[in-house]
Amino acid sequence: MTDEDDYDNFTSALKQSRFRRGEQTFEEALAVGDNVARNGPNVNTQTQEQTKQQDTVVLGSSARKRDLDTLHSAEEEEFLDHLLDQNQEQGTITPRLKKPRLGAMKRLNFMSQLSSGEPPLPDDDITPPSSPDDLPQSRHPGSSKVSKQDIADLSGMAPMEDVSFQTMTKRVLKRPPVLEDYIKVTSSDGTRVYMVLQDEDSSPGVEFDKLRWSGQRQLHLLGVPFYDLKEQVAEENRRLVLEESQRLSEMLNSQIDEEFGVVEKQEGEAADEIDDECEECSSSTLWVDRFTPRQYTQLLSDDYTNRCLLKWLKMWDTVVFGQEKPIKKSKQLVEKHSSFKQSQQLQQNKWKSKTQITEEILDAELDAHSRPKYKVALLSGPPGLGKTTLAHVIATHAGYNVVEMNASDDRSPEIFKTRIENATQMKSVLGANEKPNCLIIDEIDGAPSAAINTLMSIVNRKDVKEDETAAGGGKKRRKKDGGILQRPIICICNDQYVPSLRQLKQQAFTLIFPPTLPSRLVQRLHEFLHGRGKLNLSMRMIQTANVGLKDVNKSLFSIWQEIFQLPKIQRKRIGQGCSLPYELRSSDDQKALDGIMKTALNTAAHRFNHILHLSTSSGDHEKITQGLFDNFLLMKFKDPTFNGVCLALEWLEFTDILNKRMMSVQNFQLMRYLPFLPVTFHVLFAASSVPRISYPNSHYEAQTKIAHMHNLLTALVSEISPAIRSRITLQALVSEILCLLLDILSPKMRPVNTQLYSAREKQQLTDLIGTMLAYNLTYHQERTPDGQYVYLLDPNIEDVCRFPELPARRPMTYQAKQLIAREIELEKMRRVEALLNSRNMEKKEAVEVKNKTSESNTSSKACVKNHKQTLENVLKSVSVKEKVELDFFGRKMDKINIVTTSTVTGAAEPMKETAEKFIGKAVGNSDVWFRFNEGVSNAVRRNVYIKDLL
């Protein structure tokens, strides 16, 4: 182990020696390799000029790594543990990336990731440059100089202190070097130092290898070191890319640059390059487009979220790219987690539980088709945080072709289904990029639930099918393979609690976006402005600016509050820049500066202008007016003569007139007068105390009430008898008739049985019922919430024409209402019956009328005739007629018989024949009938005495 090989030989020698020893298990060997890796890169980075001498140092340190481990102080041990965790965390990814990559190179013709020029950094694609607060610097004041970008370097911090601190101090500069590339490093206490990168150029080739790839030294299990292969591929790829196309974006350039030496290019410069190139290609692009993040490292959103999503996307690799997922040692993982958490406990408390859950999800086994358990990822968070950007960047990063659907697309279930299936099952044949698709469904919370159900069925249906086909024959199998979901779907929503998403949420890998960290924002903005020569951007300005609010206006509440509140004293305002949201409404620097410089805001003119500006810019005049109307009487203002209130009401009326005019004549020029209402209110009612503002709902309530009343009235009118309907209008009905009708409908009634009513009272009752029927009113029993039953008018016109605050006049008793309701029902039935009768028996009525006339003539005859008449009627209605008189065999029976019998019976029992008997005779034609004795035959026997015979 003391031989001084060059660095490339070092590993093989090390490996050989270890296996020769044979005392270690493979895992131990791996662990050793880890340690080597841990120590190696640090030394390498610290000692930028790598000589063989220093390699010896490396070898020495690795050889006595056990001693080192034991010799470390307790604190360092803990720190090492922590670092080990981080290392392992990356290590969990590293093997997964390595082996599959190799397979993919064979299969996919150098893989999209590589062809797109992505840096094959194992640490980079999961761990982007962490934000400054993520670094565990606070725990180690000693190691204040830490390379910010390279996390892999972190693992070398402990040795860095021990071994090579002094070498590093030579290169640390207090101010940025003028001509060279440099890395800037910021410690936790804010001191910034710069490290020159010039040495990289002087140590090409092998040196680069060491610098770049020593982090993976532990995995050299191939004949040729893997990084060599990779390097070749990258080299070749780069050449191809450079030769092939000039239209590759700056993303490629920067990443290739990264690959070739500039380990971490300063982000500001990257941004510069982007800007330059953008300006080159199109100077007319918006800033928004120009500064859109294009790489993973440029993402502003939360690191953890980014990483989780990427990890989830990587889980699809097995299906999509046919790569193997590495088998993890779960036991180790658990240990690591625990220690990791311990060390992180102080820093990120809030992450703990969430981390656990999501990591469990991400560590979960793949399903039968080696897809992740959650087929859909759901990103949720307020607008403007970069969810869509993240999804796009990550999908591109992971080697997918992004297919996006958003709110502007048609989302009917059929089209939705076709599009999803197109995206997940097809592949673009044309064009050079043969990347698999990744479907991004933006703003899914706006989609109809039917469409979401379709999505769910696409995700789930296959599972059912697969069960079926597992039992069934192979014929279905092809179909199943065509139908199975094999591409990742990322859904993005603003509000994850939308009801239609409820189902999706259960089966989706849900990620909630935290708000953007201001520090990262500052950093990013710095990158822009640094390149543009505008360095006058301060932290406070950014804090005060409304960042990340893509399309969210200032809330109405804040507007109302400002209208009703006098501005605070100046010094207070300076102290809490970001709590006063109104200063900077635009991201324009000049305006922002103006806003801050504005000092005399509390003077009247400024107040006037401020409120005017506020209301003009908010635009939602209607809501603002409603809020003012609802709240202005609750404010604390001094107005003993109510002049102000009257004025305010006049203003409101004026606004109403304006609104009406605008809406009816489309005269929108009048709109420019609307913003002055809030100004007036501010002048009249603003107070220094914090106003309590409630959301205006009186307008809404009034609207619903009007609609309700209107419905009631239309229901009433539609059923009103036509004679009345022809004479009333809705307006007249409400204002003139109904309130009086209520009085008419509640007469005094004695609380006794109707039988005991006098003739006048009975008449009164029938009149009442007639009236109520004419107006289609009735009493309807209802149950009040406290369990009592009351009778209410059915179209409850009391609601319409009676103020609820006023006492009801002379309510009728429950019994009276019940009686009336019953009588109304009866009367209705009677009327219906009368109607039916009149329709059915018009003839009969005619006869009866005749009859009545004759009846009036002779009373004695009348009864006989009447009797006959009814019989005839019965016969007619029964329609016995001739048919009955036909014989059973169809012959006509002689009518004489009938006549005789009928006369006979008529004589026998005069006037008492019922129709039934008549019919019986008519049928049987006789007075005799037969009675059947079942099973009895005693009719034959009879005793005969001989004496009777004699």
Added chain:
Amino acid sequence: MVQIVVHASPRLDGGGSAPEWLLLELQGEIESRNHSGLAGNLMGELHFSKEGVPILVVGHHILYGKVTRLERPFVVLVKQTGARAGAERPMETEVTEQEVSEGSILCNYLVTAIIKKKIIFKTRPKPIITNVPKKL
């Protein structure tokens, strides 16, 4: 010994046999309206179908029967006393030798008819429904 004298019907003396009647056997009773008795009332109609099946219509009932030959024929005797006190009463009496052999001098019987066949209605009668009144 009681002696019962049986005469042939005086009308038949001229020659030929007594008229032949048919016996109707019903399983059931014939009832009249108001229990006023059957006398003078039309009982019903007897028809024969083409196949010779007898059909009896009584009231609103129809009965299907069949014609059978009696094993022993019956004769219809009318009792005639010397005083002729008893009203003519048709009686169906089984003719037996013992009864016929001797009768009193005062009383003799006149043969009015011979019954060799009977029609038996032993099935349940079916009602005749012409028109069902829908509403009365």
